[in-house]
Amino acid sequence: MDRRTFLAGGAGLASVGFAGCSAFTGTSASADEDDYDVGMGAAFFRPAELEVAAGETVVWRNTGNRRHTVTAYEGRYPDGAEFFASGGYDDEASAREGWRDGFGGAIESGEEYEETFEVPGTYHYFCIPHEPSGMVGQVVVTE
Ligand SMILES: [Cu+2]
Numbered sequence: 212m213d214r215r216t217f218l219a220g221g222a223g224l225a226s227v228g229f230a231g232c233s234a235f236t237g238t239s240a241s242a243d244e245d246d247y248d249v250g251m252g253a254a255f256f257r258p259a260e261l262e263v264a265a266g267e268t269v270v271w272r273n274t275g276n277r278r279h280t281v282t283a284y285e286g287r288y289p290d291g292a293e294f295f296a297s298g299g300y301d302d303e304a305s306a307r308e309g310w311r312d313g314f315g316g317a318i319e320s321g322e323e324y325e326e327t328f329e330v331p332g333t334y335h336y337f338c339i340p341h342e343p344s345g346m347v348g349q350v351v352v353t354e
């Protein structure tokens with residue numbers, strides 16, 4: 212009888228603890244909303260130039276309402292580095308074609324794209340639909 216009472220009390224405590232955890236998770240989820248490196252607005256990357264150390268991962272987030280892409284300029288990155296683009300295209304021409312054919316590589320509002328940079332140097336990139344509006348950026352990777 213005593214044991215049964217004890218278990219019931221334990222369950223009650225566990226349930227209070229769980230509610231506390233849920234509240235905490237909610238708080239940390241909203242803090243995560245700022246957990247990106249480059250935001251994408253109407254027709255700009257912010258910051259347009261970002262410096263990171265080799266081996267670091269850069270996270271872009273579409274903080275605006277329009278679709279954007281993150282697309283490297285062919286060859287405008289250090290020797291030994293690879294082309295990169297949202298949508299996973301192998302080169303700039305394919306990325307542009309993919310976009311024309313149905314918004315391939317689109318990063319929708321609230322979505323993220325990330326890329327890890329291993330080779331030091333400057334990487335130039337742009338957003339396909341907003342390139343005419345000057346939506347370009349660069350990542351500078353240091354040793
Ligand atoms: Cu854009």
